[in-house]
Amino acid sequence: MSRILIIEDEEAIADLEKDYLELSEFEVEIENAGDTGLVRALEGDFDLVILDLMLPGADGFEVCKKIREEKNIPILMVSAKKDDIDKIRGLGLGADDYMTKPFSPSELVARVKAHLTRYDRLTGTHNKENDIVEIRGIRIDKTARRVYIDGEEKNFTTKEFDLLTFLAENPNHVYTKEELFREIWDMDSIGDIATVTVHIKKIREKIEFDTAKPQYIETIWGVGYRFKV
Numbered sequence: 001m002s003r004i005l006i007i008e009d010e011e012a013i014a015d016l017e018k019d020y021l022e023l024s025e026f027e028v029e030i031e032n033a034g035d036t037g038l039v040r041a042l043e044g045d046f047d048l049v050i051l052d053l054m055l056p057g058a059d060g061f062e063v064c065k066k067i068r069e070e071k072n073i074p075i076l077m078v079s080a081k082k083d084d085i086d087k088i089r090g091l092g093l094g095a096d097d098y099m100t101k102p103f104s105p106s107e108l109v110a111r112v113k114a115h116l117t118r119y120d121r122l123t124g125t126h127n128k129e130n131d132i133v134e135i136r137g138i139r140i141d142k143t144a145r146r147v148y149i150d151g152e153e154k155n156f157t158t159k160e161f162d163l164l165t166f167l168a169e170n171p172n173h174v175y176t177k178e179e180l181f182r183e184i185w186d187m188d189s190i191g192d193i194a195t196v197t198v199h200i201k202k203i204r205e206k207i208e209f210d211t212a213k214p215q216y217i218e219t220i221w222g223v224g225y226r227f228k229v
Contacts, residue, residue: 002047002116003027007037007063008078009055013101017050020105021112034058041067048116050108051095053079053086061093068094074115078103133168135229138207138216140165147206154206159184163196164203167217167227176224200225 004021008014009032018028029044031037035057041049049067053060064075077095079086087098096115099108130143139148145161147154156164163184167175175183177196185195204211218228 001025001027003029003045004048004050004112005037005041005044005046006030006050007032007034007041007055007060008050008052009033010052016105017108020109024109024113026112032056034060034063038063038066042070046073047119048074048076048112050076050078050112053077053081053090061089064090064093064095074119076108076111076115078108133165135168135171135227136216138168140168149207156203156206160199160203160206163199164207167225171227171229174220174223174226180224 004026006014006017006028008017008030011032014030014032018030021028029040029046031040034055037051037055038058041063051060051064051067055063060077060079064077067073067075074096075094076097076099077090078099078101079090080101082100090098097111099111130141133140133142137150139151140161141147142165147156147161147164163180166180166183177193180196181193200217201211204214204217207216208214216227218226220226
């Protein structure tokens with residue numbers, strides 16, 4: 001469950017935000033002053049901070065600056081100030097978003113979810129384990145799009161990676177060049193199926209010990225290719 005800190009001196013607004021966020025299954029805590037909010041933000045294990053601009057103790061600009069010096073979590077700044085200069089300053093100090101009061105609680109929740117999703121995607125905080133395909137010394141990390149041959153990483157272009165992964169995930173199945181072209185380059189692509197042959201050649205140069213006697217991608221003469229296991 002994601003933990004959110006609201007730093008807001010208007011208790012009615014803070015309570016309303018808290019209620020809506022808790023309905024969306026977030027764990028929420030509130031601080032009503034800038035100085036105490038800053039301490040809580042730095043010491044607590046929060047995933048996102050909703051920060052009011054006008055606060056007693058320390059204003060939102062100062063709090064934002066100090067949080068950003070220590071943590072990279074999303075900061076959503078809210079204020080009744082509508083001047084662009086305040087938005088520019090807030091974003092310049094490290095805020096990820098700026099909402100002008102009044103706003104609907106549902107919009108706040110939507111923005112919170114969007115920022116948390118983006119943060120998780122960038123940091124991998126809640127990512128599942130990487131999707132791995134492993135066959136006889138070849139390790140294909142689909143999540144990171146990396147390929148290792150006997151423990152040594154090899155560089156693949158996007159289409160080389162896609163073609164190798166497709167064949168490795170469908171071993172012992174013979175595919176024609178036309179089928180591979182449609183699968184990897186899709187039916188609307190403009191090109192020649194000879195590009196499949198070129199990519200197979202490049203892949204073999206990276207994964208085969210002897211390209212003249214391939215151990216992985218086998219040519220079925222007159223038909224196409226298959227990945228041997």
